[in-house]
Every structure is written in structure tokens, then in C-alpha cells.
Amino acid sequence: MNILAFESSCDETAAAVVRDGRTVLSDVIASQADMHTIYGGVVPEIASRKHVEAIAGLADAALEQAGLGKGDVDAVAVTYGPGLIGALLVGVNFAKAAAYGLGVPLIPVHHVRGHISANYIAHPDLEPPFVCLCVSGGTTLIVDVRDYTEMEVLGATRDDAAGECFDKVARVLGIGYPGGAPMDRLAQGGDDKRYSFPRVHVHDAPLDLSFSGLKTAAINLIHNAEQKGETLDLPSLAASFAAAVSDMLVPRVMEAARRWGYGKIAVAGGVAANSRIRGDLERACAASGDRLYLPPLSLCGDNGAMIGCQAYYEYRAGHMAGMDLNAYANREIGVG
Numbered sequence: 001m002n003i004l005a006f007e008s009s010c011d012e013t014a015a016a017v018v019r020d021g022r023t024v025l026s027d028v029i030a031s032q033a034d035m036h037t038i039y040g041g042v043v044p045e046i047a048s049r050k051h052v053e054a055i056a057g058l059a060d061a062a063l064e065q066a067g068l069g070k071g072d073v074d075a076v077a078v079t080y081g082p083g084l085i086g087a088l089l090v091g092v093n094f095a096k097a098a099a100y101g102l103g104v105p106l107i108p109v110h111h112v113r114g115h116i117s118a119n120y121i122a123h124p125d126l127e128p129p130f131v132c133l134c135v136s137g138g139t140t141l142i143v144d145v146r147d148y149t150e151m152e153v154l155g156a157t158r159d160d161a162a163g164e165c166f167d168k169v170a171r172v173l174g175i176g177y178p179g180g181a182p183m184d185r186l187a188q189g190g191d192d193k194r195y196s197f198p199r200v201h202v203h204d205a206p207l208d209l210s211f212s213g214l215k216t217a218a219i220n221l222i223h224n225a226e227q228k229g230e231t232l233d234l235p236s237l238a239a240s241f242a243a244a245v246s247d248m249l250v251p252r253v254m255e256a257a258r259r260w261g262y263g264k265i266a267v268a269g270g271v272a273a274n275s276r277i278r279g280d281l282e283r284a285c286a287a288s289g290d291r292l293y294l295p296p297l298s299l300c301g302d303n304g305a306m307i308g309c310q311a312y313y314e315y316r317a318g319h320m321a322g323m324d325l326n327a328y329a330n331r332e333i334g335v336g
């Protein structure tokens, strides 16, 4: 089954053709990051307009790269939430028109379920159940992936997403947008104990997370140093910051894995590219005996292939949409 999939939930327009869930025939992406860098973050209206310009060309490119024609498409899939509403609406409307025109089923895909699916593409042996740490610019969740389309949130951030914190601190440091990757590069060779940052625990909710205090602590440290004319050791600041993020994420996902007992941990989303978090998880899993599934860096960020992969499992579960499909800025992962 060939699924033509679209992703437009934030600042990347992406299209892909995925066969039978796990074989990626094509995966094309148009990033708008350069445009949003000027403003230090995503400007929603610009993002929507760029999706409008790019999406039809990407559909053609995805089919061409796959060596397929329009008649070879068996279903169309699209991210319908969560994300920026204007950006999502572009993808949803285009996918509806494509499914309508081609006379094929339309499959709605939850963005974070898509991120989890990136692991199925990277690891052909991976099957549910497993515990997944989903960390991106908009979400930080620990999820019980009971089955391909059956999921429950075990822990969630009460405020900012981890990626958002990397982005905000990078913006204050003036090292670019999105800030996670530049922060990661800056941290290499830094002393992770040089600066002391808070590790927050949520009372009575041991698997929940909170990052806003850490973000504020880092930004205050930078502003105070500026006011006093002090020079900060930036690699050590970035390394100490990454250590604090990782210290909040890794023990919680290990605790979830211990309690749920599947012996398998996956990681998903843009922040899954972070070298400190990957290293800490590798060490923790080596000690616990859990099998760790990390997506390659190319599949951590937003892409169309992950949507096409998850769409196959949604289709098999009978989850299809009518022509009245809408987009949702917020959508529970368990609802699908």
C-alpha cells in the first residue's frame, strides 16, 4: 500500500511516499528555518504562507523521487494536530483535495504518534509495546505505546517543552534558531558541572516534568552576567544546561520503563537528536538491561516519512477521515 503523506504542523513542509508502513520510497522537505531565524522564532502567519507555496511542489517531488505516478497512490495521510493551526490547515486542506481528486482514503495522523513511528522506520524489529520519550519543540511526554494506535501519557511537562527551552536560551545567547542543535554543538568540550541549574520535581507526580524554572534560571544567569560585565564560559553553560535537561528526562523514562516492564525504550522528536540525552540514555539502558531505540538524526525532526509510517497503522486500525476533517492546535495522543 503506497501512502502519500504530508506534514505541515510547524515550520517544515514535508511530503513522503511510504509503502506498507516501513518502506520509505521518498521523503522530501522544505525547511523555513532560515526565514524564521530573522525573528528568533516561528512566525505563524509566515509559516502558513510558506506551506501554501511549497506543498504542491513537494507532492510532485515525493512522487517523482518514489518513481510513482498519481495513479499509484493508495491513500493520502496528513498531520492534523497538534501544531500551529494555520500551518496545519494548509496540509489538511491540501491532503483533502488530493484524496478527493485521486478518489483514495484520507488518513489523519497525530503529529507525536508520527514522531514515535520514526522508530519503526529506523528499527525494523521494533514493535509495541514499549515506553517512548517524546521530546520536541512543542511537546515533552513519556508515553506508554501499548500498540501502534493505542497510547497513554504516563508523564508530561506541566509548562514548557524541552525543545522550547533550548530554543529560548539559544535566542538569549544569540546563537540561532532553532537553538537545540547549536546549543548541542556549543556544549561539546564544556564542563557540565560548572554552572548549577535546578532539577525540578513535581510533587505527587513523579513522571511529570517542568522546564520553565530551568529556562528562567539560565536566562537570568546570562542577563546577570551581562549586567555585571562578566564573561561566561559558554560551552560550560550549554553543557550544564543540557545536563539539567537530561537529568530531568532520563531518570523519569527509566522509572516508567521499570514500572511498565516492557524492556524496550524508544525516543522521538527533535530533541532526541541531543547528544547528552542520547549518551545518558545509552548508559542508563546498558545498566538496566532495557533495549534502547534511537531514531537516526535525520528522522528526529519533523518529516513526512514518519507520518506515512504511522498512517499505515492508523489505516489498519480503521482510523480514516471524511472530507470534513479539521485541524487541531491541541490534540491528546491517546485520542489519536
Ligand code: KG4
Pocket (backbone or CB within 6 Å): 010, 135, 136, 137, 138, 139, 162, 163, 164, 166, 167, 178, 179, 180, 181, 184, 269, 270, 271, 272, 273, 274, 275, 300, 301, 302
Ligand atoms: O520535532 P521537531 O522538529 O519539531 C516539533 O515537532 O516541535 O523538534 C524541534 C525541536 C526544536 O526545539 C529544536 O531546537 C530541537 O528540536 N532540537 C534539539 C536538537 N536538535 C533539534 N534540541 C536539543 N539538542 C539537539 N541536538
